[in-house]
Amino acid sequence: MKARTRTLIAAPALTLAAMFAVAGPAAAADTTQGDLKPVPLNGVDGSGSAMVWVDGTTLKVEFQATGLLADSPHAAHIHYGSDAKNQCPVAADDADGDGHITTSEGIPSYGTVQVSLTTSGDTSPDSALAVDRFDTAAGGDITYERGEIEVSQALADDISSGEAAVVVHGVDYNDNGTYDGDEMSDLDPSLPAEATDPALCGIMNVSQMADMPAGGVQTGSGSTAGVENIGLLAAGGAAALAGGALLIRRRTLRTDS
Ligand SMILES: [Cu+2]
Incomplete structure (x- = not known):
């Protein structure tokens, strides 16, 4: 029973992470x-x-x-x-x-x-x-x-x-x-x-190649890129809703242009 409780608690966190992965910049x-x-x-x-x-x-x-x-x-x-x-x-x-x-x-x-x-x-x-x-x-x-x-x-x-x-x-x-x-x-x-x-x-x-190179949009020249990514991930949960609104706004602008 303990394990099931744990799974239930973990599920929303996974969902947020998945949302961020889909809506994220990369x-x-x-x-x-x-x-x-x-x-x-x-x-x-x-x-x-x-x-x-x-x-x-x-x-x-x-x-x-x-x-x-x-x-x-x-x-x-x-x-x-x-x-x-x-x-x-x-x-x-x-x-x-x-x-x-x-x-x-x-x-x-x-x-x-x-x-x-x-x-x-x-x-x-x-x-x-x-x-x-x-x-x-x-x-x-x-x-x-x-x-x-x-x-x-x-x-x-x-x-x-x-x-x-x-x-x-x-x-x-x-x-x-x-x-x-x-x-x-x-x-x-x-x-x-x-x-x-x-x-x-x-x-x-x-291009047909959809993937970003290793390091994403970071310059990728040092370890700070990883630190910034961790910061992004930490902020990702709280910012998920705001990020969604931003994406919708971008789409609107794109349609208008
Ligand atoms: Cu030129």
Whole structure:
């Protein structure tokens, strides 16, 4: 009889845990992915791949790229435009016919900067050219991972739709191993065009792989992620009703958009 009593007491706790597991952030994540390919005309012999997980209004982004100008900062962004083609540029997008695709010439294809894929600090479009906070591609390679990137609900929905682009910038037209040249950037006239013209681009299509990577939306680089998860679980029971209301509100917003 004691065992049965215990089971009855334990049951509500299990139910709450199960509710949280279903309504929790990890289960709600949308996964998008795409291959990074050279932007035509820009002389890049590189490649890569990227994944973007959307969990409510929080993003986790991973990308790998090779064949970039080594040891030079490479601005990287998520681009999107509601009135863009949401494709990567083609050679015909060289509007001024100078033989290169500038960042601006790519905007009708991939849209404007929505998220700056910096290694630290701000990730808004304000940091689009924060050259001291982008990966410098040691040996020409970048392995990027960052979680807990907060965006608006509208942008989260746009990315979840599978039409956003990951664009990595920075090329070397004259093949001399550094950003230079007489042609200046269309984004910042104090920088060479080589420093900002797009190198690699990929559209982040909706993925069949539904799972978040190990560590979820946490950066996963230390043991604190586990501690935060324990805190989340502890708060989960009390917050279950509030969380449910939030999910309903999100769905409403999504329907309206
Ligand atoms: Cu960009």
